[in-house]
Amino acid sequence: MSVAEKARQKSRASPYIVDDRERGLFRVARTTFIDEEILAQERDKIFNRCWLYLGHKSELPNPNDFLTRNVGGKEVIFNRDRKGVFRAFMNTCPHRGAMVERQARGNALAFRCFYHGWAFNNNGNFATRMQAGTYPEDFNSDGCANLRSVPKLAEYAGFYFLNYDAGAVSLDSYLADARSILDLLSQHGPEGVEVIGGEQKYSIRANWKLLMENSYDGYHAVDTHGTYFEYLADAIGGPAEMPTETFVWDLKNGHAAIEGNAPWGRPVAKWIPAWGEQAKTEVEDIKRELVARVGEEQANRIAVLGRNTGIFPNLVLNDIMAVTVRTFYPLSPGNMNISAWALGVTGESEAFRKRRLDNFLEFLGPGGFATPDDVEALESAQRGYAAVDEVAWNDISRGMLKSKFDATDEEQMRCFWREWADRMEDQK
Amino acid sequence: MSSVTQDIISSQVQSLSQAEIEAFLFEEAAMLDEWRLDDWFALFLEGAIYEVPQAGASDEASSSRNLFYISDNYFRLRHRVERLKKPGNHSEWPRSVCSRLIGNVRVLGAEGGNYIAKSKFITHRSKNDITDMFCGHHMYKLKLIDGHIRIAEKRTQIDMNTLRPQGRISIVV
Numbered sequence: 001m002s003v004a005e006k007a008r009q010k011s012r013a014s015p016y017i018v019d020d021r022e023r024g025l026f027r028v029a030r031t032t033f034i035d036e037e038i039l040a041q042e043r044d045k046i047f048n049r050c051w052l053y054l055g056h057k058s059e060l061p062n063p064n065d066f067l068t069r070n071v072g073g074k075e076v077i078f079n080r081d082r083k084g085v086f087r088a089f090m091n092t093c094p095h096r097g098a099m100v101e102r103q104a105r106g107n108a109l110a111f112r113c114f115y116h117g118w119a120f121n122n123n124g125n126f127a128t129r130m131q132a133g134t135y136p137e138d139f140n141s142d143g144c145a146n147l148r149s150v151p152k153l154a155e156y157a158g159f160y161f162l163n164y165d166a167g168a169v170s171l172d173s174y175l176a177d178a179r180s181i182l183d184l185l186s187q188h189g190p191e192g193v194e195v196i197g198g199e200q201k202y203s204i205r206a207n208w209k210l211l212m213e214n215s216y217d218g219y220h221a222v223d224t225h226g227t228y229f230e231y232l233a234d235a236i237g238g239p240a241e242m243p244t245e246t247f248v249w250d251l252k253n254g255h256a257a258i259e260g261n262a263p264w265g266r267p268v269a270k271w272i273p274a275w276g277e278q279a280k281t282e283v284e285d286i287k288r289e290l291v292a293r294v295g296e297e298q299a300n301r302i303a304v305l306g307r308n309t310g311i312f313p314n315l316v317l318n319d320i321m322a323v324t325v326r327t328f329y330p331l332s333p334g335n336m337n338i339s340a341w342a343l344g345v346t347g348e349s350e351a352f353r354k355r356r357l358d359n360f361l362e363f364l365g366p367g368g369f370a371t372p373d374d375v376e377a378l379e380s381a382q383r384g385y386a387a388v389d390e391v392a393w394n395d396i397s398r399g400m401l402k403s404k405f406d407a408t409d410e411e412q413m414r415c416f417w418r419e420w421a422d423r424m425e426d427q428k
Numbered sequence: 429m430s431s432v433t434q435d436i437i438s439s440q441v442q443s444l445s446q447a448e449i450e451a452f453l454f455e456e457a458a459m460l461d462e463w464r465l466d467d468w469f470a471l472f473l474e475g476a477i478y479e480v481p482q483a484g485a486s487d488e489a490s491s492s493r494n495l496f497y498i499s500d501n502y503f504r505l506r507h508r509v510e511r512l513k514k515p516g517n518h519s520e521w522p523r524s525v526c527s528r529l530i531g532n533v534r535v536l537g538a539e540g541g542n543y544i545a546k547s548k549f550i551t552h553r554s555k556n557d558i559t560d561m562f563c564g565h566h567m568y569k570l571k572l573i574d575g576h577i578r579i580a581e582k583r584t585q586i587d588m589n590t591l592r593p594q595g596r597i598s599i600v601v
Contacts, residue, residue: 197494198482201590205558227516231507337592342495354492358499366591367480367497369511372519372598379556 017421018393019414024401026414027393030385033207038424039333045423046313047072051154051161051174053315053327054078054088058158058194058346059105064122067105070337071162073329076150077101078160081123082109086155088162089124089147100147111147120147157186158193176252181309181317184302187294188268189345193323196357200340202366206378207385208314208328208336212416214374215316215326216258216308218246218407219398224377228369231362232263236272239263246407254312254419258407259305264321264363267356268345269303275355282352310412312419322360334382340365444543444572450533452570452577453547457528460600468600469509473571473578478505480597483586487567497586497597512600519598524555526599532565542569542580549584551601553594560594562601563587 001009007021018027032038052072059067059078066079068091075091077100091099098115101108110127112119119127126145139145152163154171159182161171172179186192204211214220222229222242232240246260265272269286271279290299309317316326323343328336342360344353363370384391396417399409422428459468472478480498481489491499500508515521532548544567551562569581584601591597 198485200482200495200497201592202595203592204595205593224518227511227514230516231504231511234507235503335593350492357491357495361496361499362504365495365497366595367597369507372596373517375596376519376598383556 026397030388049165051163054160054162056195064107088150088153157182178251178255191346193343194346196342196344206382208330210378216412225370248405248411256412256415257307257309259307480584483588524553527552
């Protein structure tokens with residue numbers, strides 16, 4: 001089969017996307033960002049069927065630890081039982097529905113619903129004694145009075161995911177090549193990595209898919225974030241030059257990453273002059289330990305190259321000047337809630353932890369020198385989509401005909417949208 | 429605290445009146461409302477810090493252990509101000525319209541030559557036909573230098589559960 005024939009076979013045109021492999025054109029229908037019915041289908045076909053990020057093992061260091069979280073629009077308890085086993089339950093009383101745990105985190109042997117007092121061991125079992133005759137003798141023989149476990153819970157490299165579809169494929173096969181990214185992250189330190197100091201909870205008045213596109217969009221950096229790079233040049237004491245060679249990884253199943261060098265310092269492990277000579281020695285030590293533990297090539301990817309990764313449908317792992325984990329969920333077509341965390345190396349010195357957090361804040365989060373401008377861009381785009389009748393399509397064709405993609409191309413987004421369309425059109 | 433220490437603090441606090449500190453905080457808010465950002469930055473002493481912990485964080489939260497929204501040293505604060513003045517700061521261009529209400533000013537004492545003051549705030553930010561509200565309290569370490577009040581430290585505690593729906597701290601709250 002000729003190249004042209006192969007391209008023709010892979011091409012598709014649907015109400016949602018145009019993927020023309022011959023001409024090198026990729027278009028996304030703007031209705032996908034504003035249509036209520038499409039969002040309803042996304043809840044059904046994507047959020048209720050894909051593996052969704054729940055939390056990191058470091059957030060529950062001890063038996064009986066718990067945290068509560070909204071995952072895919074549903075309230076969930078993520079906890080460890082008395083034996084230390086990681087569990088996840090729907091945070092709703094099987095009796096009449098109230099949340100059985102309303103604190104953000106804590107340590108508890110049991111959960112008790114405040115509405116009527118139904119109580120549950122932290123393994124989910126119903127634990128209230130009722131007077132004989134109140135309920136049938138075989139009440140709860142079917143487990144109807146136990147906390148409902150999430151249909152599927154699984155872990156890879158310390159990252160916990162859940163799935164609301166009991167028939168879903170395994171997490172390993174779902175993550176496919178994205179596992180290599182989680183491996184890289186978990187190898188930053190000899191004792192692994194941990195979530196540092198709390199969750200950033202904010203929102204953006206834009207469609208959730210725009211944040212996925214934005215999170216690994218190498219193309220927008222120079223225009224949207226010019227003021228950040230002006231700051232950075234002063235902070236590092238030299239020009240903030242963007243890399244000449246970058247990579248795009250199709251990690252399968254809609255997951256993708258961009259990878260490359262960048263001008264900022266990295267706590268693990270790329271020194272910049274602004275950190276001073278003492279830090280230079282420390283960074284060299286970190287690099288040496290890394291090389292000894294994972295080998296030269298892997299160490300170089302961890303220490304020098306950074307990467308922005310999107311795991312379908314709504315998990316972002318950006319390992320840049322700091323490491324952020326970010327997930328988000330739509331409240332409506334034009335509004336999403338975001339939760340973001342910082343990851344740090346377990347056991348790193350206080351000076352390095354401070355440097356890492358400073359690095360995070362210079363770019364990331366609601367008060368950073370970059371994220372607020374992304375928020376503005378996404379909200380601006382969302383307003384623009386009101387003209388869907390006049391301008392019906394977005395273009396993400398950049399670099400489509402190249403034999404090797406750069407981070408400033410848009411192939412990573414095309415990976416996302418092909419998967420999205422497959423699922424929405426019941427081809428998966 | 430010994431009564432001697434108490435007396436020293438009292439005498440220091442008395443040298444700067446409640447009314448003078450209030451007037452200073454009201455003027456600071458006006459500078460921000462009116463985008464007089466160079467004037468605002470000039471209130472800060474060299475080496476000053478400016479921090480905004482996450483919404484709902486305790487007053488004791490530390491920027492070396494906890495993830496904040498903003499943890500600026502003097503260098504980064506200068507860049508924050510410079511950035512706020514540029515059209516390339518897309519989040520605040522065109523500039524938002526802001527209104528800062530300051531109240532409940534309390535002068536809590538003195539510590540190492542600093543006056544400790546707290547105030548409550550309600551800040552409204554309006555842009556793109558949407559008005560967002562921020563509320564919380566400011567904590568200051570102020571110094572009296574050559575008859576002028578200067579800021580050695582400013583911490584803005586956001587007394588909200590989360591940053592939803594505001595989404596960003598792109599202004600100086």
